[in-house]
Structure formats: structure tokens, C-alpha cells
Amino acid sequence: MAAGKRRQKPARTEPVRVVCMHKRPALALGTSTPVGSPDRSPRSRSHGKPRKAPAVSRHVRETVAALRQHCPTPLPVAVKLGRVPDHVEGQTIRNARQFTVRLDRTLDESTLVNVLLHEWAHCCSWSLTHDRVYDEYEAGKLSWAEYEAGTHDGAFGLAFAKVYVAYSTQVLSAPATRKK
Numbered sequence: 001m002a003a004g005k006r007r008q009k010p011a012r013t014e015p016v017r018v019v020c021m022h023k024r025p026a027l028a029l030g031t032s033t034p035v036g037s038p039d040r041s042p043r044s045r046s047h048g049k050p051r052k053a054p055a056v057s058r059h060v061r062e063t064v065a066a067l068r069q070h071c072p073t074p075l076p077v078a079v080k081l082g083r084v085p086d087h088v089e090g091q092t093i094r095n096a097r098q099f100t101v102r103l104d105r106t107l108d109e110s111t112l113v114n115v116l117l118h119e120w121a122h123c124c125s126w127s128l129t130h131d132r133v134y135d136e137y138e139a140g141k142l143s144w145a146e147y148e149a150g151t152h153d154g155a156f157g158l159a160f161a162k163v164y165v166a167y168s169t170q171v172l173s174a175p176a177t178r179k180k
């Protein structure tokens, strides 16, 4: 068991790149309700011991399933509900093997799904151009606004439309039948 966990990473590693940092609107601060959790205290985010992983609502799970089925991505996507930097609601990072979409666990369900759709569209529309934009931003050659414009380009817009249609037709308008 220990041997498996201690296995060395392959020699060729690719840097982790931030595909999107979805910033938090100032108005939303402190007003959200945790998804599937009875604890509504905002203090739970920054104090005390780590809590159990938050429960994910059925609506969110169905949305992820619909996106996996109808909106393919060039690399697998891991969706995680947890802590994110204070000023963001969600973010997508990429390494050589996968995208990781991390969503603020304190968001209300509606906001959570909106951020998930946005981040999933980044995964669908990712290209080497987006990597270059990130690298140039990190090197100080691009401003934050230029980074934002470069990663939220036409390809992202088209992908977001497709993602939204999948959500709308497969989740929002789907008959309320219980599936296993």
C-alpha cells in the first residue's frame, strides 16, 4: 500500500497553469449558503479544524453528469468542492493529465452551478493559446485584463453556449425521473 503512494512522479513534468480564476463579485460576499450543508456560519471557512467534505446536491451531481456526457473535454475534468482563494468563486487549473475545477463550497447552489458551467466551458475550449496567454501573464508581459480577454475568447464563448444548452436541455428541462 505504502509503495503505491510513494511512487515517484514521471521525470517529465509540465507546469500547472491557471486556466481561469473566476472572481467573486463584491456584492456576493458573506451572503451565500453552503451547498448541502446545514452549517451556514461564514466563520466555518476560516476557523477551526477542517470539516468533512461538503455534501453535493443532486442538482449539481446531475449537472456534472450531463456535462461529462454532452460536453467533451480534451483532458479529464476533476470537479472539487472546497476552499478557494478569498477573492474567487471558482477556478480551473490544468496539468499534463487533467483539468481541476475547484468551486467555493460556501456558494449557494445557483451560483455554484453557474460557476461550474463557466469553468467547464474553459475545459472544453482550452487550447495552447490559453497556455501562452497564462505564461505571458505570469511573465509580466500581459495585464490581468489582457489575460482575462485572452482566456475568455471567442472559442470560450462558443463553448459556453454549448455548455449552457446542455445544462438547459439535460438538467433544467429534463423530466424529473429518478435515475440510479
Ligand SMILES: [Zn+2]
Binding pocket: 019, 020, 021, 022, 118, 122, 152
Ligand atoms: Zn473564466
